[in-house]
Amino acid sequence: MESTQRKTLIKAYDNQKFLYSADARAIRILAEYLEPLYRLRKKKIKDTVVFFGSARTLSMKQAKDQYAKAKWKLSSHNNSRSLKEKVEQAEHDLKIARYYEEAKELAFRLTQWSSSLEEGQRFIVCSGGGPGIMEAANRGAAEAGGPTIGMNISIPTEQYPNPYIDEDLSFEFHYFFMRKFWFVYTAKALVVFPGGFGTMDELFELLTLRQTQKVKKPLAVVVYSSEYWNSVIHFEKLVEWGTISQKDLELFNIVDSVDQAFGILKSHFEENFVGKKKYWHL
Numbered sequence: 245m246e247s248t249q250r251k252t253l254i255k256a257y258d259n260q261k262f263l264y265s266a267d268a269r270a271i272r273i274l275a276e277y278l279e280p281l282y283r284l285r286k287k288k289i290k291d292t293v294v295f296f297g298s299a300r301t302l303s304m305k306q307a308k309d310q311y312a313k314a315k316w317k318l319s320s321h322n323n324s325r326s327l328k329e330k331v332e333q334a335e336h337d338l339k340i341a342r343y344y345e346e347a348k349e350l351a352f353r354l355t356q357w358s359s360s361l362e363e364g365q366r367f368i369v370c371s372g373g374g375p376g377i378m379e380a381a382n383r384g385a386a387e388a389g390g391p392t393i394g395m396n397i398s399i400p401t402e403q404y405p406n407p408y409i410d411e412d413l414s415f416e417f418h419y420f421f422m423r424k425f426w427f428v429y430t431a432k433a434l435v436v437f438p439g440g441f442g443t444m445d446e447l448f449e450l451l452t453l454r455q456t457q458k459v460k461k462p463l464a465v466v467v468y469s470s471e472y473w474n475s476v477i478h479f480e481k482l483v484e485w486g487t488i489s490q491k492d493l494e495l496f497n498i499v500d501s502v503d504q505a506f507g508i509l510k511s512h513f514e515e516n517f518v519g520k521k522k523y524w525h526l
Contacts, residue, residue, distance in 0.1 A: 276422040280415055284430065287413065291367035291517065292393065292430040293354060293509065295347060296446045297377025297437030297468075307341035310334045343437050343469065344380040350435065350502045351384030351392075354509060359390055365518055367432055368393055372423075373414065377437045379406035395423050424449060432517060433464040433509050438472040454495050455488075464512035465496035466505050473498060
């Protein structure tokens with residue numbers, strides 16, 4: 245009698261070809277909701293302060309090293325035009341490196357203060373998980389001895405998880421909108437340092453959610469550096485043109501120092517969350 249070999253079939257949830265197809269997109273989106281939810285619940289994290297800012301901002305040490313190297317190359321190569329441009333760029337990077345250091349200091353102070361609160365009242369520093377300002381925030385929190393979250397996004401350039409994120413709190417997203425959902429869901433405060441399109445996208449989405457009351461919980465929005473933000477966005481002109489109201493400008497605070505930012509955030513947390521039993525949701 246001829247023997248027959250039983251064929252092993254692949255279950256749907258093990259079918260990689262299907263899971264990565266357009267037909268399974270809804271499953272992948274759901275996974276980017278449920279997997280972070282599972283991990284955050286496991287760590288009992290429900291309150292965060294989220295830092296946004298440019299991935300291109302260097303630390304002061306990196307900026308100084310880059311500037312010294314560019315100057316040395318320029319002096320050794322007869323003042324070539326391309327090297328002059330590199331020196332100018334290095335000078336600019338050195339100028340804005342202070343934002344890295346100030347983001348790190350603010351995250352350090354917030355984490356240190358949060359650690360003095362009762363368990364269950366503490367909040368965690370969260371960033372987009374990449375380099376620049378994101379790294380500075382995670383680094384400051386880590387150096388203060390606190391846990392810190394990184395919500396990375398898979399893109400072709402710049403973005404990679406920085407080394408200061410807790411390993412079990414390092415997330416990798418494919419969908420920008422799911423990543424932004426998780427920024428907002430646990431956030432009780434937002435700190436926005438100078439940044440480009442991504443930072444502006446995140447800032448304006450948050451302001452829109454607050455303006456339209458889609459986010460009802462108390463949420464402090466601290467915009468760092470009037471020199472930068474007032475030069476790239478003329479907020480008052482939006483009021484003059486009638487596209488926003490004067491009251492909408494109260495949705496955020498522009499600050500110019502770590503002390504200012506820390507004072508606003510500390511007062512916000514003490515007034516709305518510390519010692520309170522009520523928790524706000526989206």
